[in-house]
Amino acid sequence: MTPQSPVSFEAPRSDDRALWDVAFAVYGYPALLIAHRLKVFSLLGEGARTLAAICEALNIQRRPAEAILTAATALGFLSLQDGRYSLTARSEDYLLEKSPNYFGFFWDMMIDNSQVFSYASLEEAVLTNSPQAYGGGDIYKSHEEQAELARRFTRGMHSISLTLATAWPGTLNLGSHRMMLDIGGGSGAHSIGAVLKLPDLRALVLDLEPICEVAQEFIVRHDLESRIRTHVADMWNDPFPEADLHFYSNIYHDWPAERGQFLTEKSFKSLQPGGRIIIHDVLYNDEKTGPFAPAAYSMLMMGWTEGESYSGTELSKMLQDAGFDVIQAYPAFGHYSIVTGVKP
Ligand SMILES: C[S@@+](CC[C@H](N)C(=O)[O-])C[C@H]1O[C@@H](n2cnc3c(N)ncnc32)[C@H](O)[C@@H]1O
Numbered sequence: 001m002t003p004q005s006p007v008s009f010e011a012p013r014s015d016d017r018a019l020w021d022v023a024f025a026v027y028g029y030p031a032l033l034i035a036h037r038l039k040v041f042s043l044l045g046e047g048a049r050t051l052a053a054i055c056e057a058l059n060i061q062r063r064p065a066e067a068i069l070t071a072a073t074a075l076g077f078l079s080l081q082d083g084r085y086s087l088t089a090r091s092e093d094y095l096l097e098k099s100p101n102y103f104g105f106f107w108d109m110m111i112d113n114s115q116v117f118s119y120a121s122l123e124e125a126v127l128t129n130s131p132q133a134y135g136g137g138d139i140y141k142s143h144e145e146q147a148e149l150a151r152r153f154t155r156g157m158h159s160i161s162l163t164l165a166t167a168w169p170g171t172l173n174l175g176s177h178r179m180m181l182d183i184g185g186g187s188g189a190h191s192i193g194a195v196l197k198l199p200d201l202r203a204l205v206l207d208l209e210p211i212c213e214v215a216q217e218f219i220v221r222h223d224l225e226s227r228i229r230t231h232v233a234d235m236w237n238d239p240f241p242e243a244d245l246h247f248y249s250n251i252y253h254d255w256p257a258e259r260g261q262f263l264t265e266k267s268f269k270s271l272q273p274g275g276r277i278i279i280h281d282v283l284y285n286d287e288k289t290g291p292f293a294p295a296a297y298s299m300l301m302m303g304w305t306e307g308e309s310y311s312g313t314e315l316s317k318m319l320q321d322a323g324f325d326v327i328q329a330y331p332a333f334g335h336y337s338i339v340t341g342v343k344p
Pocket residue numbers: 140143157158161183184185186187189190206207208211233234235236248249250251254
């Protein structure tokens with residue numbers, strides 16, 4: 001027998017929590033989606049409950065109930081005091097359907113399409129560089145053909161966008177603008193937020209036909225028919241109607257950079273001097289070292305579209321190359337920012 005050199009056995013330079021956290025995220029976050037689907041939050045919206053009362057109401061046993069309730073508590077969505085679980089301010093604001101900031105329709109969209117975030121599907125998307133949602137291809141073509149899919153998607157987007165629209169209209173002085181073109185405007189959530197903040201502004205939600213039908217319902221629900229209209233059009237092929245403020249939310253990250261450049265140039269040509277463009281998105285930092293949210297958004301887009309997250313510098317360069325001036329970036333709500341420029 002030849003003598004073997006001893007196996008080196010040294011402590012690593014950091015502990016292994018970050019490795020565990022990757023695995024734990026796969027389990028921890030679905031606990032919240034399951035709690036949402038089991039209607040834990042609406043149950044606790046009626047009042048604090050003990051574990052036993054929650055088990056009885058949901059018809060599940062102690063072990064699974066405690067696992068999802070503890071995950072929700074650890075992540076700040078529930079609190080536990082004197083043996084009773086109750087909602088935190090965060091879950092009251094975002095997880096009760098009656099709240100204007102209700103996030104639940106977006107979570108529903110994730111759950112209804114949960115195969116898109118399965119390991120197998122994401123691996124396929126990475127290896128083939130092609131989206132997997134709805135069986136592959138352009139999700140927006142599927143929405144044009146299937147009104148119910150369009151409705152669910154648009155409701156999901158509305159669920160996140162109405163809250164976002166409380167912030168960006170106040171980040172810079174937009175008081176001189178009169179007509180906002182909300183390109184790929186979806187439910188019209190951003191138009192609703194903008195006209196409510198800016199009394200002299202009107203808005204036009206430009207989107208595909210089934211989406212405009214849904215947007216119209218939201219506009220009526222907010223009693224804003226006199227200030228917001230819908231405009232059925234294909235943003236790639238149809239001309240843009242007249243406006244002095246072009247707004248794109250969650251659009252650039254849906255597409256490859258050259259499509260973003262195309263839209264930027266199309267806006268530049270369509271706007272008059274003094275006209276403004278605003279791009280509202282989740283942005284990488286300039287070094288593209290993070291933050292985690294836009295990196296995760298790129299993975300989300302891997303499953304759904306041909307797009308990816310961009311940095312403020314990349315979007316600013318698109319604006320600059322198209323001819324825009326006074327280019328600035330501002331933080332907006334939560335993970336979101338805006339990049340804006342003016343046509344000289
Ligand atoms: C991710 S959603 C963003 C919706 C909205 N801007 C928001 O932030 O809530 C993308 C939107 O782009 C629209 N869209 C996709 N392709 C389009 C096209 N060719 N012409 C017009 N709108 C389009 C979709 O229908 C959808 O409403």
